[in-house]
Amino acid sequence: DSGVTQTPKHLITATGQRVTLRCSPRSGDLSVYWYQQSLDQGLQFLIQYYNGEERAKGNILERFSAQQFPDLHSELNLSSLELGDSALYFCASSPSGQMNTEAFFGQGTRLTVV
Amino acid sequence: DQQVKQNSPSLSVQEGRISILNCDYTNSMFDYFLWYKKYPAEGPTFLISISSIKDKNEDGRFTVFLNKSAKHLSLHIVPSQPGDSAVYFCAATPLPLGSARQLTFGSGTQLTVLP
Numbered sequence: 001d002s003g004v005t006q007t008p009k010h011l012i013t014a015t016g017q018r019v020t021l022r023c024s025p026r027s028g029d030l031s032v033y034w035y036q037q038s039l040d041q042g043l044q045f046l047i048q049y050y051n052g053e054e055r056a057k058g059n060i061l062e063r064f065s066a067q068q069f070p071d072l073h074s075e076l077n078l079s080s081l082e083l084g085d086s087a088l089y090f091c092a093s094s095p096s097g098q099m100n101t102e103a104f105f106g107q108g109t110r111l112t113v114v
Numbered sequence: 115d116q117q118v119k120q121n122s123p124s125l126s127v128q129e130g131r132i133s134i135l136n137c138d139y140t141n142s143m144f145d146y147f148l149w150y151k152k153y154p155a156e157g158p159t160f161l162i163s164i165s166s167i168k169d170k171n172e173d174g175r176f177t178v179f180l181n182k183s184a185k186h187l188s189l190h191i192v193p194s195q196p197g198d199s200a201v202y203f204c205a206a207t208p209l210p211l212g213s214a215r216q217l218t219f220g221s222g223t224q225l226t227v228l229p
Contacts, residue, residue, distance in 0.1 A: 002156075002159065004157065006157075040123070040221055041221055042116075042118065042120075042203065042205075042218070042219030042220050042222065043158070043203065043205075043219040044219075045217060090158070099217050104157075104159070104160075105157025105158045106157050107155060107156050107157050
């Protein structure tokens with residue numbers, strides 16, 4: 001158990017809909033990172049929050065947004081969903097602002113858009 | 115454009131033998147390399163890393179070799195155990211280590227260790 005909790009584990013929704021994925025970081029970790037893993041692809045960095053503030057942005061679509069709340073949990077909002085958004089979405093957390101060997105991943109949310 | 119490539123989607127090895135997982139990269143700015151292991155229904159977990167100032171790093175049964183001139187790294191697992199069966203991801207980043215934006219992952223290799 002990495003200590004990073006992601007909910008839900010599975011999500012099936014229709015095109016055009018909006019969903020929210022949730023991540024609770026390990027206790028004491030200030031940074032949360034979101035990654036997307038599409039079929040047969042590596043993990044693609046989406047966005048990082050550090051202590052409530054956006055720290056870094058990757059290949060995140062405009063239809064996607066995220067935030068980190070005062071209790072440090074984070075939510076990734078995906079809207080106007082398309083079939084191609086079907087993927088595994090991972091959250092990771094680390095104590096500092098660095099994505100390094102101290103970062104731990106959650107078990108992921110598998111999103112299926114039909 | 116895939117900057118980190120793992121050309122073998124899968125690899126099967128007999129228990130007790132050596133497993134060799136390969137990774138190639140194209141970005142000459144990459145200076146630090148990491149391997150992650152992922153079991154089904156779990157997130158990736160950090161396994162071992164290597165800086166470009168070294169050509170080898172060893173941790174128990176796991177050794178990572180780096181050939182900078184060939185832009186190639188490999189992970190050796192000796193001896194392989196059934197519990198090593200997982201997907202292995204290679205990742206790379208320029209130094210200084212730390213920017214999530216700059217951590218580039220390969221597509222992974224599914225290792226199956228046969229009893």
